[in-house]
Amino acid sequence: MPDILAVLNGVSPAWFLIVAGLLAWGAPWSPVRKALMLIGPCFALLAWFATHETGVYGVIDLGPFQLETFRFDSLSRIWVLVFILIAFINGVYALHERNRMTDGAALIYAGAAVGAVLSGDLLTLFFFWELTALASAPLIFAAGAPMAHRAGLRYLAIQVLSGVLLLAGAAVWASQTGSWGCDAIGVDSAAGVMLLLAFGVKAGFPLLHMWLPDAYPKATGVGSVVLSAFTTKLAVYALARGFAGEGALIAIGLVMAVFPIVFALVSNDLRQTLAYALINQLGFMVVGVGLGNELALNGAAANAFVGVIYMALMFMTLGAVLHRTGTVKATELGGLFKSMPVTGVCAIIGALSVAGVPLFSGFVAKTLILSGAHYAHNDLAYAILVYASAGVMELSVLKVVYCAFFGEARHHQVREAPQTMLLGMALAAFLCVYLGVDYRALYELLPFGIDDYEPYKLNNVFGQVQLLLGGAFVFALAVGFKLFPLKSDHTILDADWFYRRLGDGAARWGKAMGELLVHAINTALTAGVARLRARLFNLFNPAGALSREFPSGLMALWTAIMLAAVLLVSYFSPMS
Amino acid sequence: MTVQRDIKSGVNPPTGSLAERIRSHAGLLATIGLGVLVVLGFGLETVLSKNGLSKYPDVYGAYEVLPLVAGVLAIALARLLAGLLHRPADFYERAAGDLEEGEDA
């Protein structure tokens, strides 16, 4: 065993995942693919354990620049660990699914996310950044419906755009500083702003967030699990790398933590509700990054770690519901707890973790960020985050659990989820509870040592419980008095109105106008040519030699125009 | 859609034993229980706040009630939003011309 570890020392875990993914993509036999989905993450985990020393490994020399593919330090290791863990859990969860495309794509996507976290320079980051975009899109397409197809295209467009912004920002950054290094960047320069936007798209900054509640609910059941895990947390990592302590992030994060509540409450698609809850989670992490002190950064890392697990758990339970009932719409679900008790218990555990109930993982992570805000004397941030943790999360996840598993039964005659799905969910649920109880295990992974921090203090626990009970009370009252805004199957216009309605309309209008314009120009040119030809015809009168319209006429015209342009330019050019 | 009604989704009214009666009113009981706990909690905090039971450090008093008010406000806002902005679920698909009249998503 030590020998294997010695061999794996300094080998990036990303390669195991990506190679396994490529193999799975090409393998036509389902058992092989399933084995790969379990073996790949295991090897990656071995490689993670094998590399003890922090440092930069796997440098590829590309002539003008060097690509650092494996930067192992205290910040990156925790992200890598949770990505590998969730890849494994997803491998278990997806054992029942027979889909060649999603198997391979999920692994490659995981590998790309790990690779991006481990990249030591902006070019490597860009490569893996785009790979996450490309590898994750099939997870949405695989759902098959035309709606999924279009949502996938929008998703892909936005993700690729983020990568392009990243590359542009990196190029400008490198030309200004002479370094491609992916370290603290700051927003003082145009390059910094571009990079912040690139990261912000993936992190779901307000108004850049629409791809998230748009695409995630349309992915396959398994797909949304992996989607929820990687892209956004990767962006938080990148922000922590480049923009730790950036004041603007606090404001952005606070907005992210609060505004999704309304949308989470009104959206009828439960996975969309979860997507909004996810944005709210991200808001916490972004605030943590923005605060920038050690406690807050630790909090961001811890939140990313547990957040990946409990959000995946929530999406897993809904994936199981989707698998059995074929829908996750609030108006079509209810009372499933009787027929799917294990899934229901897992969903409750996940919800308790999301809400931050003491003894569950969400609590020990969130309290770090709150302490960080307190440490930074940012009382406003503190107050808003407390509200966000109680109000937003609880209301949104309670809604998911209540609408799916309790409430009015909708007569879905279904069986319990498949064994393998249950196993995957149980693993995640176990981690949610374990990390909440044995929180030292989590704290030891964090970038900065915090041995003396104690989350379970009486006032903290008591206050939190009180908040959550109050939130539950409000929820119960709202349900009891029929105040909850759940009426019919509907969609709520969010910021995507700008591009899906306004932008789309403008594009259509522009295309129509452009066609008119081109048509007009063509007509004018053709008319001009025709008049000229009519004159020539009158002069020379060949018997209809040129009776058809060839583009050669147009082209000759262009040639003349260009000749005139060159002549003019060179005529007015000065002597050297 | 109330808690009470969806438990007795059958036609028959609840009959007989205490257990069944509890089950049929589980939602109401849970709401009452939660309410009692919340009131107790705030009471305890008001009494003991000098000893620091508040979620907020350096602040004494039952300020946890504020997020609850905010939660209520959020629900109200959500209702308002749903009333103002809700569209049929296939709104975008129709707007983009993916769905014609009379087609389903």
Added chain:
Amino acid sequence: MTVGQWLPTALAAHAPVLLVAVPLILSTPAAILRTGRAGWAIALSGALLALLCAVELFLATRADGAVISYALGGWPPPFGIEFRVDGLNAALLLLLTGAAVLALIFARPSVENEINADKRSLFYSAFLVSLSGLAGVAITGDAFNLFVFLEISSIPTYALIAMGANRDRRALTSAFNYLVMGAIGATFFVIGVGFLYMATGTLNMADLARLLVDMDGDRVVRMGFAFILVGLGLKAALFPLHLWLPGAYAYAPSFVTVFLATTATKVAFYVIIRFSFDVFAIDSGFVVNALTYVVTPLAIAGMIVASAQALFQTDVRRLLAYSSVAQAGYMMLGLGMGSQAGVSAGVLHLINHALMKGVLFMALGAFAISYGVRRIENCKGLGMMMPMTASAFTLGALSLIGVPFTVGFISKFYLIQAALAQGWIFAVAAILISSVLAVFYCYRILVNLWVTPIPEGRRDLAQPTPYLILVPLVGLALANLVFGVHAAPLVDIAETAAAAAINAGTGS
């Protein structure tokens, strides 16, 4: 002067002329033998011999500033016709002949599928003439001789394109359009050369360069430059003079498209470099201004407009043809910068574009042979049925987009660097926008290849891809990867070429 490692010294000394003459001479027996296989064998051997000569010349010009001058018929330049090889056109000749050999290997199954048996030998014969003409354009050091070779290469090309009429009658109109426009281009070029002759009294390019240095203010010279630039721009499919290209690429036989896409516009592009930087001094104001204010905006417009047009095509080959126009814009942009870094990036993109378009069009040829696929929606499920070919196509497409670890990334990277060095942020933006558009049009095809399921009944038609197609296809696809990771050789070639172009122009 020559290193002569490849060929015996006697042959090596005459490599420049053999490179042009061998394909030209072999075209006669190819036309006389009436069997397609024999024609193919002769064409392949001719191309291989030319490749040998090109390798010889390439090695001989590796040394810094090495120039091979070959006086045709023993008449010394500037009075006789001179063949002149330096780092710039040696690289081009290598690309040209290498592409010809690979395309010919691909040709046999493809031509047997697309051309009538009685026309095949004539087809190969025409191809040899065209190859000879292109090689002549690249190698000659005489301006009027260049025009002659331009016509020698063009006329068989029109015929080759028209051969696509078997499958699609529109090939005829496309060939006719190309003929008309090609003739306009060549005429413009020869008018320009006439002006230069009027002003200087010489046709030898090196001699012209020497004389033109002092004739900066001469209106006639400026006129000549304008005509030459426009004429060659037409040949190189500089937007908006590209209208001949989509039709020609889309309806020609697959083999011709592969060959044209990898070589024809590239040769014209080379001539533009040669004239802008070498014959005319790049430091004269009118050249710089024409490049900056005419070529650059058109290049950028081409990059974006043609990419957007590609987005809306339904025919795969037409889509890639518009993409070629956009890619020509990249090369022109590099040229338009007028700096050594820019030219180097342009030449690098020229080589890389040949690599990627070679793969893409070859893979399309394979699809066409196996399933008669031409439209995008017909590509459905091909990834499962022809995994090798589809993978190669995917590699080519990724390279076209500019994904890291492919050659496309390398040249875009150098182009962006050159633009940044110039301070042309707008050019960087244009490159990025065009790349995003490329993502979308490639994506349309790739989704159909890999994601959508195979239509019913398609599976029964399965035919294996011929090995003669797979070998060059996979080879080229791997080259896309290998040179994407290990970019140094190509970068070195491009830098040598740029140095040769610029330094020769400064009258060294």
